[in-house]
Amino acid sequence: MKMSIKELAKLANVSVTTVSLVLNDKPSRISETKKKEIKELAKLHDYQPNFSARNLVTKTSKTIGLLMPDIENLFFSALAKNVEDELRQNGYSLLLVNSDDMYKNDISLIKNLVNRGVDGLLLTIANDAIKHKAQYETLLEDIKTPYVMVDRTLGNPKHPQVYFDNQLGGYLATKYLIDQGHQKIACLISKDKSLNGYYRYKGYQKALKMAHIDLNEQWVFDGDYRFQSGYHMADRLVSQQCDALFAGNDLMAYGAIKRLKELGKKVPEDIEVVGYDNLEFSKMLGLNLPSVEQNVKALGKQSVALLMDLMKNQAINRTIVLEPTFKKD
Numbered sequence: 001m002k003m004s005i006k007e008l009a010k011l012a013n014v015s016v017t018t019v020s021l022v023l024n025d026k027p028s029r030i031s032e033t034k035k036k037e038i039k040e041l042a043k044l045h046d047y048q049p050n051f052s053a054r055n056l057v058t059k060t061s062k063t064i065g066l067l068m069p070d071i072e073n074l075f076f077s078a079l080a081k082n083v084e085d086e087l088r089q090n091g092y093s094l095l096l097v098n099s100d101d102m103y104k105n106d107i108s109l110i111k112n113l114v115n116r117g118v119d120g121l122l123l124t125i126a127n128d129a130i131k132h133k134a135q136y137e138t139l140l141e142d143i144k145t146p147y148v149m150v151d152r153t154l155g156n157p158k159h160p161q162v163y164f165d166n167q168l169g170g171y172l173a174t175k176y177l178i179d180q181g182h183q184k185i186a187c188l189i190s191k192d193k194s195l196n197g198y199y200r201y202k203g204y205q206k207a208l209k210m211a212h213i214d215l216n217e218q219w220v221f222d223g224d225y226r227f228q229s230g231y232h233m234a235d236r237l238v239s240q241q242c243d244a245l246f247a248g249n250d251l252m253a254y255g256a257i258k259r260l261k262e263l264g265k266k267v268p269e270d271i272e273v274v275g276y277d278n279l280e281f282s283k284m285l286g287l288n289l290p291s292v293e294q295n296v297k298a299l300g301k302q303s304v305a306l307l308m309d310l311m312k313n314q315a316i317n318r319t320i321v322l323e324p325t326f327k328k329d
């Protein structure tokens with residue numbers, strides 16, 4: 001049976017607070033002899049600290065909550081791994097929650113993390129958050145827990161945030177296709193349901209305009225960053241005789257490529273496809289998918305560093321915009 005902090009305190013004939021201060025090496029007026037006795041008893045009985053007891057005294061859990069929209073997407077699982085590496089170096093544990101890319105889950109999960117006593121929050125909010133800004137603004141106003149918005153934001157500089165320049169990413173991807181000689185370039189993006197998607201679309205628009213290529217709205221397709229979006233729109237690429245596709249992330253690019261091959265089309269010979277996120281998956285599968293890279297190591301590092309600063313001084317408020325790069329092999 002696991003020994004509780006209360007039983008250990010009784011055994012050592014001291015209070016729970018004393019045990020917690022001693023085992024957490026907090027400053028106290030307890031004698032060295034008594035400290036040694038408490039630590040020996042804890043070791044003898046294999047006492048394992050219970051975080052809720054630890055919170056009672058230290059008021060910290062040494063845990064950071066990480067909200068993510070889709071941990072099946074390698075972009076987010078890679079980001080979570082890099083965040084955890086950074087947190088571990090700062091002496092913190094990670095509590096990861098997944099929203100299935102739905103704002104309603106975001107709101108309840110954020111409240112849940114705060115109620116569990118995390119010391120800070122890293123928030124990658126759902127795509128549809130942008131349609132429910134008021135709910136987020138109210139919630140983020142109310143919580144006292146320091147937070148950083150990561151990768152996805154509400155477009156409001158009052159929130160501490162770290163993300164990539166999505167318009168530059170969309171521009172780089174589309175310019176690459178133009179430079180390859182393509183004129184009928186389709187775009188698969190969630191421009192109305194995602195702020196990142198909207199800015200990637202703006203980059204697509206900018207590249208076409210700078211090359212004096214008319215934008216044909218019929219070649220702009222709605223996607224949700226998932227494989228099926230790409231798979232189910234690919235037939236229209238063929239029927240509308242597009243010669244290239246900018247997909248707003250690699251999963252949608254994979255879906256489009258799979259369907260194009262089922263339709264007997266060669267990629268890139270018949271239709272060239274570029275993606276976004278430059279997932280390791282492409283290399284593992286030997287798939288030469290040119291893609292916009294968002295360095296998740298840098299994103300994780302900068303996000304955790306900003307949160308650590310915020311936890312020391314909540315007056316800090318920084319927006320950090322990182323630059324994506326285009327990788328073609």
Ligand code: RIB
Binds near residue numbers: 073225249277294
């Ligand atoms: O693949 C999921 C996409 O949503 C990524 O490009 C990331 O930027 C997130 O916003």
